[in-house]
Amino acid sequence: MIHTTTPTALPATGILGDYTPAEGLYDEMFGPDGGPHRHTELFVRRLESLGKSEFSRRWRQAEQQLREHGVTYSPPSDDKKRTRPWKLDGLPLIVSAEEWKTLTSGLEQRARLLNMVLADIYGKQKLVASGLIPPDLILGHPGYLRQYHGQNPPEDRYLHMYAADLGRSPDGRWWVTNDRTEDPTGSGYALENRVILSRMLTETFHECEVSRLAPYFITLKDHLSRIAPSRGNHPFIALLTRGPGTSKFFEDVYLAKYLGFTLVQGNDLGVRQDNIMLKTLGGLKKIDVLLRRVVSDQCDPLEIHCRKSGGAAGLLQAVRKGNVLLANSLGTGILQSPAFLAFLPALSRELLGEDLKLSSVATWWCGGEKERKYVLDNLPRLMIKDAFRMGTQKPIRPAAMSTKERMDLIDRIKAEPRRYVGQETVSRSSAPVWNGKGCEAAYTGLRLFLTAHEDGYEAMPGGLTRVASTPQILDVSITEGTQSKDTWVLSDGPVQQVSLLRDQRKIELQRAGSDLPSRVADDLFWLGRYAARADGAARLLRTLVSRLVSEDDWEQKPETPMLLNCAFEAIVDKRVPFPDASRPDSQEIRNFLIAAVSDLSNPDSLWSTLQSMRNMANNLRDRLSTDGWRIIDRSTDGSAPTLRPRMGLGGLLHWLNQTVVDLAAFSGLLSDSMTRSLGWRFVEIGRRLEKALFTSLILRTSIPAITNNQPTSMEALLELSDSLMTYRSRYMANLQLAPFIDLLISDESNPRSILFQLNVIKEYIDELPRSERIAGMDPVQQRAATTLYALHMFDPTKVTSSESAESLIDILEQLLSDLPMLGEAVAHRYLHHSGVSRSLDEIRAGV
Known part of the structure; x- marks a missing residue:
């Protein structure tokens, strides 16, 4: 944790009573005199009036809500892509209305500039010809492909969504550390953070007049509908995801549900007559807009060599023909290269006729001789980054290297200078973080989001704040760090209620349809099968274990060998020896039950079946209610039950009883909440078959x-x-x-x-x-x-x-x-x- 210094005017008691801001850093809650900033004063006063006990109680409820909502992420640093629970702090980062105007003005200018640069890179390339952008920076970039030329997006809009990472220096100034132009991630997590924290601190939230996030998403929906190729009243908009098991899947599901877009994967799509079509049980349905959450080089295996495909063969041709809008356009990720930060000031003066309103952190591209010399001369005080970075590679920190390692780095830079960038070490502000007992200082980083509209760009009045114990963690990815914060942007006055359900255009009434993707139907079919299979296994094992723990003599329960045989045939791996039925308390019986309940190597064991059901439900997060997921999460979260001496058969029977109840609750919830559409039919066919x-x-x-x-x-x-x-x-x-x-x-x-x-x-x-050709x-x-x-x-x-x-x-x-x-x-x-x-x-x- 960071070094702190005792302030002069912090509250003596309460939640913030033991908090000491970080030494030498700008603190987001308190000023140099130890008192709260003017814009945080009301929040601090209301927070202190709660008291630690009440705040702790509310925070426990908020943490429970996060778990029940199933908010997860998969950090890029985890090679196994294991999901982890999302971490949220109970205190927001607060931005004043005046400061917000400065930030949004600078970011809106920046988004316009980056869109113009993209239009030139994939257009006439005047900036390269004039020398404002070095040719090596474009032609040497692995993210630049000639196939991306000719997309000709409507209104020359390549950048529909944009995000910027910011850090604050000790003097209080904000600096842009990264531009996110490929598929800006984090707005869904910011929305979930707002949902949780506004419920936890409802009164304080309203008294502080915090700006709502909904207008940002309304603008995004309106923009995509307005600019869609069909230009009809109701264009079909889909969100393209890589699917389960990927780092962004939870957010993809969350955004699709919130925005009302259909969630699709690459295998759901086909191309017919240069149109992107969704393959459904009722036939092909034309897609007008794809909100792209798949990286560019995985979108079209027909034209782009890629190890993984997350799109559809022929997608680029459909884009060139103007039959589908991609948001963002393919190839926009090239501007995520940190090398471009060094050239943005000159590009702004050339294209906009004005200086950048919001400066980038000082950056030197080693492809220039003078810049390379500066980087090599000042290596210990800089970070070194890959100039063509497309993913989440960690920066190199020469100050932490040995002499030999530093010399090796110098040799690599001299050998391929265009591949390296030197960048000033980013200063980070500090903010109080609740640790369960009190508050301590942590480093912060802020990501802000913008969406296009008819006249330019609009910023989300909020953002995703990340906190960590070391500033280096914040230089990698939004999912790296200790936890996150909600970001409260204060309004100039009373805040009006806003809803996404304000579209007044007439829509046709519907009861059911056949536009269910076959992949989704498959998942629903197997969700029903696994749920019924788990229910049968749990009931069988419960019936068996209840006999094993009964007070009756073993000889008075002749049905027990029959139940053991049923379990052996239906659940247990046949490599497990059949137990001696004459001894209910034998180790053979215990081993048999362990195999039936928790053997993950056996796909028919109860726990394996429950995990298969969870996987199917995870695939269908955009189709399941929060209550449905909550039941599944409660039944399948954690590790498999084991017959430890402390648990015993009585404990196993209790767990089986709870599992049967949970599965019955899930079945009842599906029955009461699913419309009797094709999806329901496939769930039921699967359940009834099993x-x-x-x-x-x-x-x-x-x-x-x-x-x-x-x-x-x-x-x-x-x-x-x-x-x-x-x-x-x-x-x-x-x-x-x-x-x-x-x-x-x-x-x-x-x-x-x-x-x-x-x-x-x-x-x-x-x-x-049915096929009309079959009589x-x-x-x-x-x-x-x-x-x-x-x-x-x-x-x-x-x-x-x-x-x-x-x-x-x-x-x-x-x-x-x-x-x-x-x-x-x-x-x-x-x-x-x-x-x-x-x-x-x-x-x-x-x-």
Whole structure:
């Protein structure tokens, strides 16, 4: 943590009572005299009136909200791309209205300038010809490709969104440290920070008259709609994401939901007649605008050599034809090179006829002889960066290097000078950060966001503030650092309520549609399957463990070996030895349960199934409610339960009970909140298919026990099928085979019976889109109808004992054969889509 100095006029008690600003740095909350700045005075007063106890209580609630919202990130420094929970501080960074005007004026000028530079780079290149931009800086940049020429965006607008990273020097001046022009990241996190902190400090938020963030997003939506190629009333706007497992996926989902845009991945897209089309179950749907969150060189494998493809083959041609708008245009990331900071002052005077209003941190490109000499002479006091940086490479700090390392660096710079930039070490301001007991000083960095509009650019009245214990961390990425802060921009007067739902253009009423991407339908189908599979496994294990912890003698529970056998067939890896059923407390039983519950190497174990369900839900974050994700997160977060001595079978039973309740809650929430559209049908087909399979497998495995009319075995199966109360209400305690079989297989009124599942499957398959070229039933309908007919022909009254169980065995084995094929038929007809696009270079390499 940074060195601090005791101020003269800080509050003696309360939340900020033990806070001491950093020595020699500008503090964002307090002035040199130790008292709050004029614009932070009201906030400090209101904060101190809360007291530590109340503030701590509210902060715990805020942290819980962050966890429930599932806010995560994946830092670029983590090679395994593991997601981590997003960290937010309970105190905002506050910017005065006067200072905000200065910042926005400078950044709006900067955005206009950068857009003009991009138009020249991918246009007539007069700036290169005149020497204002060195040719090596463009032609040597790996992010510059000739394929990006000819995009001709509407209104010559290459830069639709822009972000700038800023640091504040000890004298209080702001300096731009980085320009973000490729796909500016962080506005979604800034929005989530605002949601959390405005709820935590509601009264203070309103009293301080903090500007709202919604106008920024309204401007973005209006701009994209206005400039869309179709120029219709309702252009189709999609947000292009790399997908789950990538560092920006949470924010992509968050923005798509907030803005009302369709979230798409590269495999969802196709190109037809130079138009970008979304592949849906109902056919192809034209996309007018793609809000691009995929880096330029991964957008079109047909024209751009790339190791990973996140776009569509032919995308560039569609852009050139003017049939789709890309925001931002391809190739805009070239201006993220730190080398351009050295040339912006001259470019501003040339293109705008004015000096930069907001200066960049001092930068020297080593491609110039004089600049290279300065960098080499002042190496210890500078940072060295890659001049062509496109990602999040960490800067080199010569001051921390050994003599040999420094000499090696000098040799590298002399060998390839154009690849290096020298930059002054960035000063950072300090701000108080809540540590759970009090406040301590931390370094800060600020990212501000701008969006284009008809007359120029508009800044988000807020931003993403990052805090860290060392300033070096803040020079890398917005996801590097200890935590973040909400950024409060104070208004000049009362703040009006603003909503994104203010569009007054007439829209046509709809009930359902077939514009569901096949990838999304596939994920929904498997979400339903995994949820039902987990429910069946949890209920089976709960029924088994409840027998193991029972007070009854082992000999009085003959159903237990049957349940062990069911678990062995349905859940446990077959490499695990079947346990000795005569000893309920044996290590064999414990090992068996560990394998059934928490063996991640076994895809059928309960915990593996829950994690698969979580992965599917994560893919569908833009389609799930916050409550739905909260239930899944609660059930699957953390590590798998283990049978440690402290937990024991009783603890495992408690966890299984909670898991069953959570899965039931998730199922009920889907049922109550999903519209009965195609998405709902695929969830239900998946759920019902898995339920029918599970019941068929359990009954087939249990035939020796139930056909011998073992009442405890039948009772156990009714219990795990959640049908025991139904049976007793009809037949009292008289357990017989025929009514037992009827209830679990043939009873159309029992939502747990196999026939009930198949009726739902057949109904929903009949409602799926069909080819008009096929008369009568298509192959999927035929397979569903055949399976359903066979089940209708089964007569449970003829099954009374083991001697008459042949028809029961036949129908169960037919179901275990037909149901997987029915699932494959649904997937083949509706869910299988084209593979990953590859570049021509990759294809030729394999020839």
